[in-house]
Amino acid sequence: MVWKNARNEALFNGLGDPEGYVFTCINQTAVREELEEESRRIRDVRPFMCVLRLVAREGDRVEKLTNTQISLLIGKGLHEFEAQKNHEVNEFRSKMRSFCEEKAQKRQGLPWQQWMEYSFPCDLEPCSAKSKNKKKIFINVKFENCCLDNEAPQEPQDLPLALMRSALKKKATVFRSLRQEPEDYTLQVNGRWEFIFGKHPLCQFKQNTSSLWAINKPFNIHLLQGSRVNADEGMKVSVRAGLYHGSELLCKVVTSSEVTVCSEPLWDQKLDFDINVADLPRMSRLCFALYAIIEKAKKPRGTKKKNKKADCPIAWVNTMVFDHKDQLKTGEFLLSTWPSVPDDKSELLNPMGTVEKNPNVDSAAGLLIRFPNILPHPLYYPPLDKPHLKRTTPFFRFVSQKKMYTKLKEIMDNKNHTEFFEDEKELLWKLRTDIRDCYPESLSKLLLITKWNKREDVVQMVSLLESWPELPAIHALELLDYSFPDPAIRSFTIRCLRKLRYSFLFFIIISFLNSDDELLQYLIQLVQVLKYESYLDCVLTTFLLERALANRRIGHFLFWYLRSEIHVASVSLRFGLILEAYCRGNIHHMKVLTKQNQALVKMKALNDFVKSGSQKMTVEDLRLCVKQESYMEALSDLLSPLNPSVILAEICADKCRFMDSKMKPLWLMYRNPWPHADMLGIIFKNGDDLRQDMLTLQMIQLMENLWKKEGLDLRMIPYGCLSTGNKMGLIEVVKNSDTIANIQLNSSTSAATAAFNKDALLNWLKSKNPEDKLEQAIEEFTLSCAGYCVATYVLGIGDRHNDNIMIRETGQLFHIDFGHFLGNFKRKLGINRERVPFILTYDFVHVIQQGKTNNSEKFERFREYCERAYKILCRNGTLFVNLFAMMKAAGLPELTSFKDIQYLKDSLALGKSEDEALKNFKVKFTEALRESWKTKVNWMMHSLAKDNRP
Template sequence: MPPGKYGMQEEWEKEGDQNILMDFLLPTGIFLKFPVPRNDTIKNIKKMVWRNAKTEALYCGLGDPEGYVFTCINDTAEREELEEESRRISDVRPFMCVLRLVAREGDRGEKLTNSHISSLIGKGLHEFEAQKNHEVDEFRSKMRTFCEEKALERHNLPWQQWMEYSFPCDLEPCCSPPVHGGTKSKHTKNFMLQQDPLDIPVALMKSALKKRATVFRSVRQEPEDYTLQVSGRWEFIYGNHPLRQFKVSRITSLNLANHMSCLIITLCISVLPSLPHHHHHLQLVVQAGLFHGSELLCKVVTSSEVTVCSEPLWDQKLDFDINVSDLPRMSRLCFALYAVIEKTKKPRGTKKKNKRADCPIAWVNTMVFDYKDQLKTGEFILSTWPSVPDDKSDLLNPMGTVEKNPNVDSAAGLLIRFPNIRPHPLYYPPLDKMIVMERNGDAVFRMRLKEIMDNKNSTEFFEDEKELLWKLRTEVRDCYPESLSKLLLITKWSKREDVVQMVSLLRNWPDLPAIQALELLDYSFPDPAVRSFTIRCLRKLSDNELLQYLIQLVQVLKYESYLDCDLTTFLLERALSNRRIGHFLFWHLRSEIHVASVSLRFGLILEAYCRGNIHHIKLLTKQNEALGKMKALSDIVKSGCQKMTVEDLKLCIRQESYMEALSNLMSPLNPSIILVDADKCRFMDSKMKPLWMMYKNPSEHADMVGIIFKNGDDLRQDMLTLQMIHLMEDLWKKEGLDLRMIPYGCLSTGNKMGLIEVVKHSDTIANIQRNNSNSAATAAFNKDALLNWLKSKNPGDKLDQAIEEFTLSCAGYCVATYVLGIGDRHNDNIMIRETGQLFHIDFGHFLGNFKRKLGINRERVPFILTYDFVHVIQQGRTNNSEKFREYCEWAYKILCKNGTLFVNLFAMMKAAGLPELTSSKDIQYLKDSLALGKSEDEALKNFKVKFNEALRESWKTKVNWMMHSLAKDNRP
């Protein structure tokens, strides 16, 4: 292939073994310029530098090569030290082809590890240090200690347990290993050295206090005027108590009755987003609200209006109608910046009339207490997030992140000032101080309570029901512990006494089944006691169960208000105890590292995991490099000026650097599979030109392994849908129903990038119909095409088994697609294996978001059941269709019985930012399809109506398929 075939491709993208002309800056001040092979390693290039430098001046000033390291400006415009000398220069891609040689400083091993981690997670560790944030620094230190202790524990495992960790068994879902122990190791109970303060001499304490001079800077008192407060760590407050008392004496927010009335808001905007021009007057307004989860704690307050200018300024108190003593621990202050547009309109025969409209501009959230439980004081600059002007009725975004927008150059900046209510810090009281007496109810009230609890799926209550639930909260704990979420929802978190009662009650609440506890990770339940209780319940999850729900557990990390939380520690602990969990935790986090709102949190967790499993870094780096090469190939295919052929692609892959990266790697889709050699490759004829790669299997007689690399499509919705289908399959198998489902592997690995497993020996219904018909117009109506294809693939006695496989799988997918509301179903995204198993692919629409054209719903049938499917199922025997109906009804009843689990899992995905799943309203379709709140008989009756409707109106599906086939054939 001649160089330059792809036009304006970057120099580094050109294939072949041609050299690259490089510039080298030496520490002696000498400049070198010579060509190097593009696939050469940093180590070899360094040797070439030393050979060329021998003939130059000041060569004697250079020391041993091991004492130097190359630095460059990388492709993300950051300075990078190239400690990993086995890397190829074509992978480094230094800016302007310039390398600078500098003397190596510091611990090389530590720097090499840091370099590996930075490259792997896609975020430089120096970015964490540049934050200059105490919370970040403390979290990194704590997690590093924790993860390295876990690594040491793993290193000391007996050989059999070490083998189980390193090579976890890939078992069927029904064969779960023993439940993971619920007891923490001694290393996880506390990460700070504990010592009884009574055993520490007072003089030593005072000495320690004097070293902490910053503690006293604000009030300018001597250490003798302070009392020690002991609660797992030393903290210091102002007071006159004698040191010998050694009691908790820090002043908490519960001791105060002040209104939070002195918040002074000052707003400075460095960059104001574009605003509508069709107006005469435009004013800027700030709205603020205090929230606990989704609950508004008091009335929203609004600032005065100011005219738009380069730096609009408010100097105004916003008075929140709530006592500081009533603020919940997880109170968050939510701000919205919006413009009020005044339009002047003059109707006929009337005087001028002004109309107002609100235009949302930006939002930002911040916690009222910091990560150390201290009520915030002083000034904070909050860089805001741009608003999405879809729903103007809700300007505030309490579900959004509490992180500031890191893109400060393009974000509006909000300067707020928290008041100094007292001259000393105020803390939220520790949980062990919230102990109260509990009350019991009488028999009459208990009868009424039973009626409320029997309506299990209802979360909306009348005021008298709320009062009764709260009055009988002890009864709820003792008799209906699974209804904890209902009690939490009706708790008045803006009332100090109720919070104390609830937290105290929670201390003795019986553990819930882990699957029920999942819903408590929603952002509506932010209280730390609730989340700690939830993690306690989740410890009962087996490793396989944890893997089943890992996607959701990663998403709800976005609801956590602080870096150091029980959920993060729990996930790291389990990931460091099972490499399979660690593998998928890594990729679920890594795939969203580009998202600004979670980049810091996810990056820190990834760093912690890598430090706790240094040996896994090499395997993950290999996968990351392979994905990078796949993306480079995909970009070449999609952006080539001339038509690229499959042979061109194969020639590109045969380059040494590509072959090395793409071969002998652990599959990101399944770490139990090794991808040995990229034997065949091609690109598919669809819009995003996905790559189709087939790998040889290490086993001599085993089938080849296929993966599809997609670049340009967000695969997270496909991942979620396939996870649900996999879960359905597990639930059915536990009830003795195997519907032969194929929830193939799918993994998002980056921004609109990921992998899909190839299901071998399969074809689309559309291809089968087209290959057995004369034209696209008649293909969809050829009812014999599918049956004839199966007969050709399953001669003789094999046909009966293939028909049974088809019947079972068709029933499973009919029910699954109906329950999940899968849209855009046509014969090009329904496939069938040669063995008879039917399965669906491409899940771009779900939850009832069916395709429309010209305002008309193209998918008017509740699920796909065409006459050619029935023709295959019957095969001349009508009793087979009755068996098929029984399979469908049995499968549906099992899903309805577990309906709450599916609703909870979808609710946990609201933080993912999927376009068709952003709020609780989007999950209503799922509640309806699973008949939540209805009896089993009512649910089944409704399902039978839908089933008959699908069969009766299958001709509409055929017409839709025909239109799809015609449209596809007519594409240019």
């Protein structure tokens, strides 16, 4: 605003770039403060005097400006990272900055072909394996008097000073000449070019350390006291502690004594665990639960039963036993707890939860614990040896070798077999090398039965893992679950995922999915399993950043998947650090993302304006607001967050509106930059969590890809959907479509009878498609209806009323609004309103049969489409189960544990033969058709409620 007004002043041309200046003030502590963050309000700054001074930036202006831009973009001030005063945070920031800036430098030196591959990655349609005839695609690129992008390779003298400075600080070459390990030294800069090397402070300990495996003492901790504990008077509080490796309990849970409730309860008690220090696995985590004990009502006289006690959870917290440097922790730690508890109240401990402390330290309950000093010097987890793996001998409990391997095959073939009896565990461990050689995809089963509290077995398993064949993504993804935290397993998994390498754009052999497309297909899950990582620096983080910095499309979605959850306290630090690293490695992409972020801020302001109107707001009021200069500038000329390949040109204010629902979503229309192309539309929602819709649409997209791979194109419409913040996001507008409810209501005189008008859909299609196009429209309807029947059944999609199913004018049917899935069907007054496995009404059949009651041939073809599609999904059932399992960390209300995934296992008939699975589906198909009248009744009730809405 200052620069805009200054344009009319005489000396305006004497000013530099606005970004080279900053506002300053004198704060309440009499210190001069630079106001870098534009999001801060004056009343938050509270200057000592009501004066702001605009001055040229001091120091490294480029660095300060970049830090400010990153803070605004990621929604988290970088000063918060510095305020942590945490060695792990500082080391991670330093390492990731060097890594990302190095990638940026390499990208700047790319030839133009590879630079184009990064900036505009190819987006190919998946196709059938039958069509893989090695045809090549040639792309002709023409440049017309324009710069490719402001990220075109620059000359060395144009590189930011910070990049050159980081290049000069490379330590690797120096240490090669010294023949020393870089970790043993620190680097200090004295003056401009003088480097001073000195021994790292930790190095003095390494000469005196003892092997952890030589300590055969029981592991223990000291529980000192609590703080800010909130419970009713008269209760007693206690602490339960468990030692876990992933989901496996390493030894018996230990419980403290019960003490009287007060704000700072005192225990001062040693908690001994039934495991030796030598047997602690590297990723051991301590899980604590703070709970109150409630005395139940006394029993009547004459009963011999004692009064029962009930445990009332208060809080939980987890912490690692080893630090990020492999050192066994010692000394006191104040653990700030999390107030929420697992859904299963019978389990007070939450091993799946984060190991981060609650940042809200002023109000959260705290536990003060002390790790013992076992020896006067630190203990490190030792590097694992590589023992010689001998061929296993026949298992003695089995009569013959044939019987032994028959039993092994039975276990391996059962995809649903994850809980084992003791004799089965013994068999699997005895035949572990046979599993590697014959059933490598069953690695997860072997890892589940490994005794991680026995160091000899851990060494054997890690050594075996080094010779394990690389797995395809469908099996490797499973190993990123929190049940498999060992670093060797995580490294092996990323090694498998690295096979999803980037392929050249200009001479591409057509395939099912190019590697980056496949990685994008799983990116939502890969971001979620970051929450299971115990330390900031991990192979998964490095892998994701590496791929994001090599492909701008991956970088775009990685940014928004992380940015949308920056408000979540348990991951705010981790996600913020990764976002900072990505921004530093892609300064130019920041400008594009900043423009999108500014547009989203304006959309939220518009939505708040519509919601908070003192009087009934009209569409005209919204349009007048959009036409303001600040809104037009922010909302126009940006790349769509839903799809960075789509340009949202000028916003068409006269076409914008808000929708008639509780959250008043905005319907925003944009001019298409391509001549004679249709307008583009997006829906902005504020108040609804779109992550479940994102997951469902991702699964529908995956299904479509699998079907196309098998030569079956069911004309699905997995429209774009993106969560961009806390209950905020965007949805793609599917043009030229309408809901079944509207079509039925518009063709009937009464809302009560609209749902039973079987001719409404067919007549609507006839009106939109002349005679020569009608047959094609009905074929589109038939194919898409088959696809969504199978997809909604497999995913257990609920709340399927006629306002949640739409049809395009071309005939494609598609579903929207996926607020309920995995069999969580909608109920009202305790009555299940949805009583069919999927929606297949007689008006759908009427369209499929082209309005002819005796056209059974068309219907049988539709049935064959459904059965074929279902069989393809069953063959890939493990992939869907794994992807849903990886989403447990997302905190979706209908997906919090393995129990929620049981519906998916049943619908995909995991563990059953293809014939058995198909037989079950045929029963469901018949049931859906026979009971479709119940669907129509439900639709009638919905139409009546909609018609009576004020």
